[in-house]
Amino acid sequence: MNNFDYQKAATVSDVVGKSTFVAGGTNLIDLLKYNLTNAATLIDINTIGEHHDILEIEDGVRLGALATNADTAYHPIIEQRYPLLSRAILAGASAQIRNMATNGGNLLQRTRCYYFYDPHAPCNKRLPGSGCSAINGYNRNMAILGTSENCIAVFPSDMSIALSALDAIINIKSEDGERSVDFADFHRLPGDTPPIDNNLKPGEFITSIDLPLKGFAKNYSYLKLRDRASYAFALVSVATGLELDGDTIRDVRITLGGVSHKPWRVKDAEHYLIGKKADRENFSAAADIILQGAVGFAHNTFKIKLAKKAIVRNCMMALDPSTQLPGAQPSA
Amino acid sequence: METESFTKTHQATTVTPRTITLSINGQQHALTILPYVSLLDALREYLDLTGTKKGCDHGQCGACTVICDGKRIISCLTLAVMKEGAKITTIEGINHPIQQAFIDHDAFQCGYCTPGQICSAIGLLEEGKVKSREEVKDSMSGNLCRCGANQQIIDAIMQVKGGDNE
Numbered sequence: 001m002n003n004f005d006y007q008k009a010a011t012v013s014d015v016v017g018k019s020t021f022v023a024g025g026t027n028l029i030d031l032l033k034y035n036l037t038n039a040a041t042l043i044d045i046n047t048i049g050e051h052h053d054i055l056e057i058e059d060g061v062r063l064g065a066l067a068t069n070a071d072t073a074y075h076p077i078i079e080q081r082y083p084l085l086s087r088a089i090l091a092g093a094s095a096q097i098r099n100m101a102t103n104g105g106n107l108l109q110r111t112r113c114y115y116f117y118d119p120h121a122p123c124n125k126r127l128p129g130s131g132c133s134a135i136n137g138y139n140r141n142m143a144i145l146g147t148s149e150n151c152i153a154v155f156p157s158d159m160s161i162a163l164s165a166l167d168a169i170i171n172i173k174s175e176d177g178e179r180s181v182d183f184a185d186f187h188r189l190p191g192d193t194p195p196i197d198n199n200l201k202p203g204e205f206i207t208s209i210d211l212p213l214k215g216f217a218k219n220y221s222y223l224k225l226r227d228r229a230s231y232a233f234a235l236v237s238v239a240t241g242l243e244l245d246g247d248t249i250r251d252v253r254i255t256l257g258g259v260s261h262k263p264w265r266v267k268d269a270e271h272y273l274i275g276k277k278a279d280r281e282n283f284s285a286a287a288d289i290i291l292q293g294a295v296g297f298a299h300n301t302f303k304i305k306l307a308k309k310a311i312v313r314n315c316m317m318a319l320d321p322s323t324q325l326p327g328a329q330p331s332a
Numbered sequence: 333m334e335t336e337s338f339t340k341t342h343q344a345t346t347v348t349p350r351t352i353t354l355s356i357n358g359q360q361h362a363l364t365i366l367p368y369v370s371l372l373d374a375l376r377e378y379l380d381l382t383g384t385k386k387g388c389d390h391g392q393c394g395a396c397t398v399i400c401d402g403k404r405i406i407s408c409l410t411l412a413v414m415k416e417g418a419k420i421t422t423i424e425g426i427n428h429p430i431q432q433a434f435i436d437h438d439a440f441q442c443g444y445c446t447p448g449q450i451c452s453a454i455g456l457l458e459e460g461k462v463k464s465r466e467e468v469k470d471s472m473s474g475n476l477c478r479c480g481a482n483q484q485i486i487d488a489i490m491q492v493k494g495g496d497n498e
Contacts, residue, residue: 005347006367006413022414029370029409030390042367044414070403074461094474095459096452097391099403100410230473 001033005041009048017175017203021045023066024101026093027109034117036110036126051207054078062171063209065104069159070095072103082211084220084241087324088162091224094231104206107160107170107186110197111153111261112233113142124150125194132194140299141233144307145260145291151190152297155197155261156233160187162222164263165239165253169210174203180210187262197261216241216253221317221324223310224257234258236307238314242278249273249282254315256290259307266290278319280312287311352416356381357425367413372396374412375422383423383447387476394475397448397455398422404455406474423447428454433488441479449475453489465490465497 009015020039022028023046031037051064054075061077072078073089093101115121115133122131134142134152142152160183168183187198200206219242226232237257243250252273256264269289276282287308294304317323351364356379363378372389375381375398387395389408396407399421430453433439440446452475456462462471468489469482477485490497 001368003347003366003368006350006411022411025411025414026391026406026409029411032368033390042411046414094394095456095471096394096397096404096406096474097409099455100405230470 087222092158151194161257223314372407
């Protein structure tokens, strides 16, 4: 860890056009310890007077970028109207980390690929052109969808899997003004630029995340499958929101986590399901569409079958959300 | 442009230590430190409050858990300079029924994780969000116990929390 200077920001205009902001610090300070990020000056954005709240807005709900993950997950509006988001947040990290980590930071967290963290291993994300150690290395946790010959790392956020399913919008400020980005267009596939995780440009600052009105509060489920029941990153996770008319699907959202460099959502599968009966057979056919093009590596081919089964199971649980067990989710 | 920070090692600029005041266990402590000192290192190395333990130093074990403004946090992944004005409670400042419950249930062996477990348990009790034993286990998953006293730790928490031990 190299030394750095430190400043506290008072307003958003203190930070736009600059870089290396710290909020919760739960990923950034770890990256600094591993020398994976270097900052001449670290700017503390916790001291900014706004963007800490969860607010009702005309077309939905606005999540302040500086609200913590815990405060967001337990906020009455989120628990009641967006329980899918609440579930997904609470499936991630530990209680301590959720008390520190912020919503903006959650979207910007970096992969936990072990080769990315190992300074002695080639890694195109850490050192472009050095090669990918995961492709022919131990790749149990790695991606099966949207990979490139340069990188098979996975984006580890749980919160983002629900935000993808909810069609969230990310509000961004820069010296040039403000812009909003659809969640689907924020995170990137590795392609030939693995170091770039998302489309936030240098000098830009996430101020908030908007949730549209439709929250799927009646029929939703988040399923996270992992090597231990709690405090581990997903092997596969699934967020499902359903809108039903009797047993006919009127609207549906399905996003997969733990399988790609970005939240994996295939709208063709959702279109396929609309108007059909909400049953295993149709969910299974949709799962086949979602996993089209999936390619496994030596140790993670199991994820393809696991993801298909997880999608079906999670969609069935969404029919009756009370079937989701509290706390640790069973793995069977 | 975007890849620059990964290919180039910045020469750290000369940074001078600064004097900050931390509120710990109800006492104000002035200390002169560099910005990159974690809260954990500030407690242990600068203030001699060694009850808070360093396990992994990467947010994976929970041994460094302290209570900050009423919430349990890990002190290894925050900087001391970020906690000016916050009210921090460490194991040295705790007097809570959970401590007797840990003794009653033999909720430790070597004791290294215990300060973090106690702070985390108090955070859990004050948050009041979890009810069942399964939920308590999930909520304590950020604190590892390598001796394997987890069942007794959960027993101790359930006793203080009250309610159904299912």
